[in-house]
Amino acid sequence: MGENTLCPKFFKATEILSKRWNALIINQLLLGPQRFCSISSSLPISGRLLSERLKDLEKEDIVSREVYPEVPVRIEYRLTAKGLALQKVFEEMTHWSQEWIQIEAKKD
Amino acid sequence: MGENTLCPKFFKATEILSKRWNALIINQLLLGPQRFCSISSSLPISGRLLSERLKDLEKEDIVSREVYPEVPVRIEYRLTAKGLALQKVFEEMTHWSQEWIQIEAKKD
DNA sequence: CAGTATCCAACGCGATACTG
DNA sequence: CAGTATCGCGTTGGATACTG
DSSP, X not given: OOOSSOOHHHHHHHHHHHSTTHHHHHHHHTTOOEEHHHXXXXXXXXXXHHHHHHHHHHHTTSEEEEEEOOSSOEEEEEEOHHHHTTHHHXXXXXXXXXXXXXXXXXXX | OOOSSOOXXXXXXXXXXXXTTHHHHHXXXXXXXXXXXXXXXXXXXXXXXXXXXXXXXXXXXXXXXXXXXXXXXXXXXXXXXXXXXXXXXXXHHHHHHHHHOOOOOOOO
């Protein structure tokens, strides 16, 4: 195992973005603030995991949870400034995927 | 589970890039073609996994394996055009990480 | 050097049921 | 709606030993 050129900040960034579902959740929130059920229904992720990931992302200060004390209460998740700053990353990822990813007809 | 707005190409992209180590391996290869032991010593990844990941990335046509029949034989891994096209993504990731990631003194 | 094979513990995570 | 708790199994992946 080596430690020479590996930048800890970049490493941390990959840890966050490589965690399963995180990229998709962030990408979804780039569309705008959303409620739990909205994110849940837009991604093939279980409620338990979505809850867990949102908490992780809150701890990383990428997502914030807003409670609107209406009746019934409404809770929205939105990207923080740190989260919004990922926009460029996702734009490039989207661009790359459109240009290079082939989707074959599923036969599995 | 929903299936409404999720783009399969983007989804596939996240599958590739979110797989543990893949981002770091690609980022390392963006520095130039490298031998197995070089990648191995630049990342805290076991040989078994590195081997597995490189094969995955070959299948995705992101990495190619070049054999130079010298004595002793030399084997290099390099990014394909598809892999090199990820440069922008990684530039943005690097930029974001430098701007937003804090590394706290470890006390865990 | 450039890997492969095996072993096995730890973790991830989906399903389900339940709470406020 | 917006979650949490528990269960259980399949996958991951580190360590180690071995091969050409």
